[in-house]
Amino acid sequence: MSSIVLNRVTKRFGKTVALDNVTLEIGEGEIFTLLGPSGCGKTTTLRIIAGFELPDSGSVYIGGREVTYLKPYSRNTAMVFQNYALWPHMRVFDNIAYGLKLRKVGKEEIRRRVRWAAELLEIEHLLDRYPHQLSGGQQQRVAVARAIVTEPEVLLMDEPLSNLDAHLRLKMREEIVRLQRRLGVTMVYVTHDQEEALSISNRIAVMNRGRVEQVGSPEEIYEKPSTVFVASFVGRSNLLDGVIAKILGGGLVEVSIGRVKLVGTAMTRGLSEGDHVKVVIRPERVKLEGESDVNVVEGEVTLSMFQGWKSQVKMSADGVELTIYTDAKRAPHPGGRLKAYIDPEDVKVYRSSEDNM
Amino acid sequence: MRLKHVLRPAVIISNLVAWLVALLWLLPFVGLFMTSTRPFEEVVLQGWWSLAGNYTLANYVEVLTDPQYDLATGFKNSFIVALPSTLAPLLIAALAAYAFSRFSFTMRNLLFVTILVIMAIPQQTMVIPLFFLLKSMGLLDQLLGVILIHSSWGIAWITFFMRNYFSMLPRDVEEAARVDGASYATIFFRIILPLSLPALAAAAAIQFTWVWADFFFALIFLYSPENMVITQKVVTIKGQYQIDWGLLSAGSILAMIPPVLVYAALQKYYLRGMAGWVTGKG
Numbered sequence: 290m291s292s293i294v295l296n297r298v299t300k301r302f303g304k305t306v307a308l309d310n311v312t313l314e315i316g317e318g319e320i321f322t323l324l325g326p327s328g329c330g331k332t333t334t335l336r337i338i339a340g341f342e343l344p345d346s347g348s349v350y351i352g353g354r355e356v357t358y359l360k361p362y363s364r365n366t367a368m369v370f371q372n373y374a375l376w377p378h379m380r381v382f383d384n385i386a387y388g389l390k391l392r393k394v395g396k397e398e399i400r401r402r403v404r405w406a407a408e409l410l411e412i413e414h415l416l417d418r419y420p421h422q423l424s425g426g427q428q429q430r431v432a433v434a435r436a437i438v439t440e441p442e443v444l445l446m447d448e449p450l451s452n453l454d455a456h457l458r459l460k461m462r463e464e465i466v467r468l469q470r471r472l473g474v475t476m477v478y479v480t481h482d483q484e485e486a487l488s489i490s491n492r493i494a495v496m497n498r499g500r501v502e503q504v505g506s507p508e509e510i511y512e513k514p515s516t517v518f519v520a521s522f523v524g525r526s527n528l529l530d531g532v533i534a535k536i537l538g539g540g541l542v543e544v545s546i547g548r549v550k551l552v553g554t555a556m557t558r559g560l561s562e563g564d565h566v567k568v569v570i571r572p573e574r575v576k577l578e579g580e581s582d583v584n585v586v587e588g589e590v591t592l593s594m595f596q597g598w599k600s601q602v603k604m605s606a607d608g609v610e611l612t613i614y615t616d617a618k619r620a621p622h623p624g625g626r627l628k629a630y631i632d633p634e635d636v637k638v639y640r641s642s643e644d645n646m
Numbered sequence: 647m648r649l650k651h652v653l654r655p656a657v658i659i660s661n662l663v664a665w666l667v668a669l670l671w672l673l674p675f676v677g678l679f680m681t682s683t684r685p686f687e688e689v690v691l692q693g694w695w696s697l698a699g700n701y702t703l704a705n706y707v708e709v710l711t712d713p714q715y716d717l718a719t720g721f722k723n724s725f726i727v728a729l730p731s732t733l734a735p736l737l738i739a740a741l742a743a744y745a746f747s748r749f750s751f752t753m754r755n756l757l758f759v760t761i762l763v764i765m766a767i768p769q770q771t772m773v774i775p776l777f778f779l780l781k782s783m784g785l786l787d788q789l790l791g792v793i794l795i796h797s798s799w800g801i802a803w804i805t806f807f808m809r810n811y812f813s814m815l816p817r818d819v820e821e822a823a824r825v826d827g828a829s830y831a832t833i834f835f836r837i838i839l840p841l842s843l844p845a846l847a848a849a850a851a852i853q854f855t856w857v858w859a860d861f862f863f864a865l866i867f868l869y870s871p872e873n874m875v876i877t878q879k880v881v882t883i884k885g886q887y888q889i890d891w892g893l894l895s896a897g898s899i900l901a902m903i904p905p906v907l908v909y910a911a912l913q914k915y916y917l918r919g920m921a922g923w924v925t926g927k928g
């Protein structure tokens with residue numbers, strides 16, 4: 290089990306900068322997720338750790354040893370691919386055993402370890418089948434078994450669940466976490482699914498355009514997004530344009546959003562009056578009841594959509610559109626008037642820049 | 647639903663066109679076959695298209711048993727030429743194609759374009775230099791000489807064909823093997839080649855047929871009766887003063903059998919090789 294360090298890694302493909310000076314420290318035995326939209330560099334990062342790509346500059350360490358230019362197999366990593374990448378002409382047993390065969394492990398030992406991996410993934414009954422005789426979920430299990438059978442120090446997962454249907458995805462998600470706990474292996478997990486990232490990770494790196502926007506625990510990423518990009522990519526957000534009306538001290542600022550004024554928390558340092566800002570408000574943090582007289586917004590309900598345990602309500606207050614998640618049972622009807630209460634802590638204010646979307 | 651689909655005008659028209667083309671292609675063969683099963687007089691007097699008359703296998707028996715035609719030697723020589731001229735270029739071209747599709751090296755594109763250009767050269771323009779080349783190598787009127795020429799001809803197009811197929815194979819299948827410690831050679835022989843059986847089979851069928859059916863190179867480079875291949879032997883059935891069409895047709899049909907068998911044997915792969923990679927199917 291090893292820690293992984295990427296030190297100022299840059300990678301270009303032609304003129305495109307895939308990774309721009311990326312530095313990451315991944316702790317021993319943690320589930321570390323690289324999260325971001327497609328083209329953000331998360332897969333390239335994973336492939337550099339695996340050794341499929343060489344960085345143009347910077348270095349990579351696994352377990353304290355520099356591996357930047359080492360061949361993939363001498364890094365003691367294993368990878369689970371998005372499309373499983375099973376060898377279609379080999380039976381499940383041989384797919385799992387192949388890495389051990391190449392390592393010249395004895396026959397008995399191979400059989401023992403394949404059985405061990407197959408039991409962990411609950412696929413003992415499939416060992417004689419060919420990949421095309423398996424369902425997507427079963428193929429996924431074989432791919433994971435193949436990866437862990439060589440007992441790697443680092444397990445690399447490239448969007449392993451993205452080809453499964455929603456129900457199976459939730460189930461495999463749990464199993465992967467359980468498996469990782471059991472093996473104690475360091476896992477680097479690539480996904481574009483923010484919910485998946487939040488639920489399985491010890492820590493998350495949110496990436497955008499080849500750069501790391503924020504590294505933190507799922508709670509930090511969700512509660513204290515350090516950039517507008519992180520706030521809008523992780524979870525749902527109301528993204529509003531505003532201008533700083535007043536600096537209140539204690540990290541609080543007053544923002545005018547159209548004719549609505551809100552007190553919010555400054556997330557960017559050095560904001561001053563008149564600055565253009567982005568305001569981020571999580572829909573589930575807007576309450577429909579309250580006693581406070583700060584940040585009370587009154588408006589008309591324009592839309593109410595039932596979504597099971599919650600309802601999505603849209604309101605318009607003096608031209609400002611706000612999306613709210615609320616208890617489905619108490620959802621107001623369209624056309625009615627509504628009072629919304631927002632804690633200043635939940636109104637996050639960032640400086641506008643070209644990078645904000 | 648199903649019937650509706652079948653009756654759609656587009657479906658009907660495309661089926662009609664397909665059948666029409668197939669019939670046109672089949673027509674010469676039908677003519678050949680009819681001729682081969684009729685006595686000489688009937689062929690000459692009635693033509694092959696009249697269905698009335700006598701059907702007989704006499705032509706086949708005669709062409710196989712009469713020592714002056716000596717088809718057996720032709721078959722033997724054709725096999726000696728066609729088998730190595732199929733297998734050797736297949737292996738060499740697959741290796742080359744893999745390099746072209748996976749590695750970057752100096753002048754890769756230039757080399758590949760050169761291969762394409764070579765494919766476009768008509769054989770007729772090459773035949774005189776090749777004649778002198780074989781002569782100086784002492785390989786004129788030798789089966790080995792023809793084998794070498796067919797092999798080098800085959801390497802070009804099979805490299806092109808296999809490279810396109812390899813480019814369609816998903817890379818992660820190879821990368822999965824690389825993480826496990828497989829060398830490039832291991833990946834090629836244990837992963838790539840087994841996954842490419844359809845394409846290899848298709849290339850083998852085409853190359854075998856091509857070499858088997860060759861008359862031009864054989865005509866120029868092989869001239870002793872004991873070295874002639876089947877296509878040359880069939881021509882000798884045509885006598886100097888009169889042509890027994892029945893005999894000639896029977897010989898032609900016999901000569902056709904091996905490539906047809908090769909196609910039949912490889913057909914299952916052949917279609918898949920032409921269609922390309924299908925995920926999850928091996």
